Amino acid sequence: MRLDKFLKVSRLIKRRTMAKEVSDQGRVEVNGQTAKAGTNVKVGDEIGIKLGQKKIVVRVERIEEMMRKDEANSLYSLLKEERLDD
Template sequence: MRLDKFLKVSRLIKRRTLAKEVADQGRITVNGKKAKASSVVKEGDELAIRFGQKLVTARVDMLKDSVKKDEAGNMFTILKEEKLDKVEPEFIDDED
């Protein structure tokens, strides 16, 4: 499943266009590698998403094309949430 679609369906990010923008800004990694919106995610993958001054790490537990709002939380597990004091270097370099 595409990363942007997973983020929307799981409700980690509410809108797919916003998920695409966040990925295009280099603020998402999948298994430690910078990810694009079109990157494919699988069950067991680890996502790190930077929301402003917060870094959220989540594991993909389930992939479904659509789920009810109350079941969306079952698609992932939050592994950790960190408050960032400054911008992490891995999120600002432009190398692939």
């Protein structure tokens, strides 16, 4: 599944267009490598996202084409959440 679609389906980022923008700005990593929106994501991958002053790292647990809002967090496990201080 494309990275931007996974971010949207999992509700890590609310809209796919925003997920694409964040990815293309170099603020998303997959397995430690800067990733573009079209990067393929699979189960077991670790995704790091920088949003404002926060960075979160999650592990992909499942891939689903569509997911209900209240079940979306079952697609990933939160590994780390940290505040970035400049």
